[in-house]
Amino acid sequence: MKTVLYPGSFDPVTNGHLDVAHRAARIFDRLIIGVAANSEKNPLFSFEERIRLLREVCKDMPNTEIVSFSGLLINAVNEFDVSAVIRGIRAVSDFEYEFQMALMNRELNERCETLFMMPSPEYSYVSSRLIKEIARCGGDISPFVPPTVASAIVRKCGKSPGK
Numbered sequence: 001m002k003t004v005l006y007p008g009s010f011d012p013v014t015n016g017h018l019d020v021a022h023r024a025a026r027i028f029d030r031l032i033i034g035v036a037a038n039s040e041k042n043p044l045f046s047f048e049e050r051i052r053l054l055r056e057v058c059k060d061m062p063n064t065e066i067v068s069f070s071g072l073l074i075n076a077v078n079e080f081d082v083s084a085v086i087r088g089i090r091a092v093s094d095f096e097y098e099f100q101m102a103l104m105n106r107e108l109n110e111r112c113e114t115l116f117m118m119p120s121p122e123y124s125y126v127s128s129r130l131i132k133e134i135a136r137c138g139g140d141i142s143p144f145v146p147p148t149v150a151s152a153i154v155r156k157c158g159k160s161p162g163k
């Protein structure tokens with residue numbers, strides 16, 4: 001039974017994250033999506049809210065579970081006994097940081113293998129950071145996140161998306 005861990009901040013989860021999660025869940029027996037507890041200094045969504053949103057949007061994925069982890073990713077790799085870590089690469093610009101992190105993680109724990117997966121090109125420009133910026137300025141974020149997440153963002157940002 002091959003289990004993989006897809007870690008991230010998920011502040012908030014986007015359609016791009018979900019695209020990668022669906023692809024990983026099709027390849028592996030079990031997918032664990034790990035929400036990092038302290039990854040963002042000023043998150044829009046609390047840790048509990050990020051987990052709740054992920055659970056909601058992944059509820060139809062039978063071999064997927066949402067967990068939290070704090071501290072180092074390499075410890076979560078041991079704790080959840082996963083075969084590999086999944087990271088999404090949207091563009092070449094993502095690669096340098098991801099490559100460095102993957103090698104550092106493997107240096108810290110030789111069991112920590114990282115697999116890079118590419119989302120569909122339509123998500124290559126979608127990021128949680130841009131979505132938050134667009135929402136804060138009253139823009140329409142509905143094409144980039146699931147409807148539950150779009151509503152939650154609008155509630156947080158106090159504006160309805162300007163269509």
Ligand code: PNS
Pocket residue numbers: 007008009010036039071072073074100101102104105
């Ligand atoms: O969604 P993100 O913000 O790109 O996810 C980054 C994340 C949470 C996967 C990364 O920051 C992480 O692994 N944090 C846990 C702390 C850690 O292990 N840091 C050392 C990485 S070499």
